[in-house]
Amino acid sequence: MPLITETIVTTSNSAGDVHIAPLGLIATDGDRWTIAPFKPSRTLDNLRAVPFAVANHTDDVRVFAGCLTGRRDWAVRKAEQVQGGVLEAALSHWELAVEEVIEDDVRPKFVCRVAHVGNHAPWTGMNRAQAAVLECAVLVSRLHMLPSEKVEAELKYLEIAILKTAGTREEEAWSWLMERVDAWREKQA
Ligand SMILES: Cc1cc2nc3c(=O)[nH]c(=O)nc-3n(C[C@H](O)[C@H](O)[C@H](O)COP(=O)(O)O)c2cc1C
Incomplete structure (x- = not known):
């Protein structure tokens, strides 16, 4: 099994509206990461429209629980090198550019390279x-x-x-x- 890291993924539509959703990123050959959104989903539509994403690493688990319970209004700022948003609650983030799309009837895969890494606050350990x-x-x-x-x-x-x-x-x-x-x-x- 490949390593999966649970992140808050932000994607944007062509109008620039940012969407936030928890997704597991799958470690892929070398230092690439795969985003695998189920059909149908807004994350999938956005990745097809704008092939960039931001993976936000946060210890504020309210963002995970909030997104699943209709509380998606978390502060974001503009990403530095790709179109998308960085979660203010992120301790660090990866800006991702889609390099390859593997089509699938259930769960298409978007293989991404890390275009930029941002570190913002120290991680305070496991809980x-x-x-x-x-x-x-x-x-x-x-x-x-x-x-x-x-x-x-x-x-x-x-x-x-x-x-x-x-x-x-x-x-x-x-x-x-x-x-x-x-x-x-x-x-x-
Ligand atoms: C920790 C965690 C990991 C998740 N990983 C995925 C994933 O890899 N793919 C996916 O489609 N949904 C995943 N989900 C569920 C999505 O967050 C949820 O269905 C979300 O609303 C995606 O749909 P949307 O893009 O339309 O918002 C995960 C949820 C949690 C809490």
Whole structure:
């Protein structure tokens, strides 16, 4: 399995509107990274229209949880060398230029070179609650296709790290995701 790094990807449409979405970037030959958006998605449409993206590395997991729960209004500024936006909450970012497109019926792949790297703030180390929010965000993005026993079992496990190690940002992110889980539970009942 290739290494995948979970980032906040910003893309733009031809009018210059920036779109923010959490996506996993897949390490590809040499130092390239592949973005693989499912069909249909705005990220996919944007990459076809404007073949650039910014991968934002942030420890503010509210951005991951927020994007999945309708809170996409995160501050961005103009990227330096490609068309796109840098998340203000990014500790570092990569500006990416699409070099190759591999078509697929489900999930086309956009292989990118890193055109520019920006470093903005120090990383303060690993935190279990941040990892748990990330896992929970993936779970929430797949609620429609997972059996409820699996969802409940995973939530129970992930909650341990929240209870033991979360700060205020992680607690807020978790609460947004739990709103979504509660709505899903009501539909199941
Ligand atoms: C950690 C994480 C990683 C994700 N990785 C991907 C991915 O690689 N490809 C994808 O299509 N969606 C991925 N998703 C789900 C997208 O963020 C979500 O479906 C998003 O809304 C994309 O659609 P959009 O471009 O229309 O906003 C991921 C979600 C999370 C929380």
